[in-house]
Amino acid sequence: VQNNPTRYSGVIKSNSTPITYQYATVSTMHLPELQDTIDGLRRDGLLSDVPTFQEYTREMRFSLAEDFPEAKSIIIFAISNPPLAVNLHHGGKSIPTFLPSGYYDPGVSYDELRVEVEKNIIKEPGHRIERPGIPFHLKLLAVRSGLARYGRNNISYVNGMGSFILLRCFVTDYEFQHDHWQDIGMLEQCETCRLCQKQCPGGAIQPNRFVIDVSRCLTLYNEVEGDFPAWVPEGAHNAVLGCMKCQITCPGNRQAVQHFIPVDDITEEEIAEYISGTPDEKTIQSVSEKLRMPWLVGSKEMVNVLSRNLSVLVQG
Numbered sequence: 001v002q003n004n005p006t007r008y009s010g011v012i013k014s015n016s017t018p019i020t021y022q023y024a025t026v027s028t029m030h031l032p033e034l035q036d037t038i039d040g041l042r043r044d045g046l047l048s049d050v051p052t053f054q055e056y057t058r059e060m061r062f063s064l065a066e067d068f069p070e071a072k073s074i075i076i077f078a079i080s081n082p083p084l085a086v087n088l089h090h091g092g093k094s095i096p097t098f099l100p101s102g103y104y105d106p107g108v109s110y111d112e113l114r115v116e117v118e119k120n121i122i123k124e125p126g127h128r129i130e131r132p133g134i135p136f137h138l139k140l141l142a143v144r145s146g147l148a149r150y151g152r153n154n155i156s157y158v159n160g161m162g163s164f165i166l167l168r169c170f171v172t173d174y175e176f177q178h179d180h181w182q183d184i185g186m187l188e189q190c191e192t193c194r195l196c197q198k199q200c201p202g203g204a205i206q207p208n209r210f211v212i213d214v215s216r217c218l219t220l221y222n223e224v225e226g227d228f229p230a231w232v233p234e235g236a237h238n239a240v241l242g243c244m245k246c247q248i249t250c251p252g253n254r255q256a257v258q259h260f261i262p263v264d265d266i267t268e269e270e271i272a273e274y275i276s277g278t279p280d281e282k283t284i285q286s287v288s289e290k291l292r293m294p295w296l297v298g299s300k301e302m303v304n305v306l307s308r309n310l311s312v313l314v315q316g
């Protein structure tokens, strides 16, 4: 584990693949201030009332759980998680696309991360290290801890990793000496740039407000089952799940886009099986291995989502 004034970095060797991470720590005393920011946005009507977003965020609160009120510090991690570069074969053509960060097995579990915290970060036995009992809004935490900065697209960016990260968090009764509390910061590049705003297919990134209009974000619809809203433009879909439009051309990702992970192509036969809507077990298994999504096996819901998304990607 290496130190610098605000961020720390390290490497976990999971299944022999090294996984790089950065982390920062802050005191739990900042929790009320963090919650105030969210309450303020709610008061100003900036938090969407779309049911899926409400469902995702309903339980979130910057508050300690009843079973761990003595927690002193929060550890926030950014784990490197580059998109997978995937080619889909259909009608004799090869269609390049992505599986963005966050949708595939990152190769490091919460348990492995907890061991890393104990052995290489706290380095002292006998401390409680838990996932927060009440989930936090992780980007705000990452930005205020000095680990990350917001892009205009509302995604958080970490030096050296860009936005292609997974955020993970622990609370502990260990008290860290350093607490690099920061103001809410935006990427320097955003000051003169509007590329993500221009690229967003749904107009979710708006000129007159910073908080995106979540109801116009493609991801909200294509990572769950259901029909796409009528406003989604033809050809808007660009990823197996989620959307890469506001990240792929972003100057804040200029280095990071060079490190996408190539995976085996999805074959004509596999695509045909998925387009049918009822892929056989063998296809579900092979695609789940290629896309590093073990949870596809046994999840009818995720298979339906993938069937729909692969269909629109190859058929328009």
Ligand code: B12
Binding pocket: 037, 038, 041, 047, 053, 056, 057, 100, 101, 102, 135, 136, 137, 138, 139, 140, 150, 153, 154, 155, 156, 157, 162, 163, 164, 165, 166, 167, 168, 184, 185, 186, 210, 211, 212, 214, 217, 219, 220, 241, 242, 243, 244, 246
């Ligand atoms: C709900 C949710 C969604 C929803 C809503 C997204 C959203 N922007 O809120 C949907 C389904 C649309 C979604 C999409 C995506 N998500 Co999401 N999502 C979440 C979840 C569960 C909660 C996010 C949340 O708290 N939103 C509430 C809003 C209010 O918070 P906020 O976005 O941080 O907004 C802040 C800024 O607007 C800031 N602010 C306000 N005014 C101003 C003014 C200035 C000048 C500045 C600088 C800041 C600022 O204050 C707000 C509050 O702090 C988190 C997991 C978690 N536990 O945090 C993952 C998470 C945020 N998602 C993640 C990812 C990867 C994505 C996608 C990129 C997936 C994809 N397409 O590939 C997209 C990105 C879409 C986008 N442009 O934001 C990652 C982000 C990693 C990163 N690099 O930051 C997270 C952290 C999951 C994880 N564990 O890693 N997501």
Ligand code: SF4
Binding pocket: 151, 152, 153, 187, 189, 190, 191, 193, 194, 195, 196, 197, 246, 249, 250, 251, 252
């Ligand atoms: S595309 Fe431009 S404005 Fe958008 S997040 Fe990246 S640097 Fe900022």
Ligand code: SF4
Binding pocket: 153, 199, 200, 201, 202, 203, 204, 205, 212, 216, 217, 218, 219, 242, 243, 244, 245, 246, 247
């Ligand atoms: S993920 Fe796609 S739809 Fe959502 S804000 Fe970014 S560009 Fe727009």
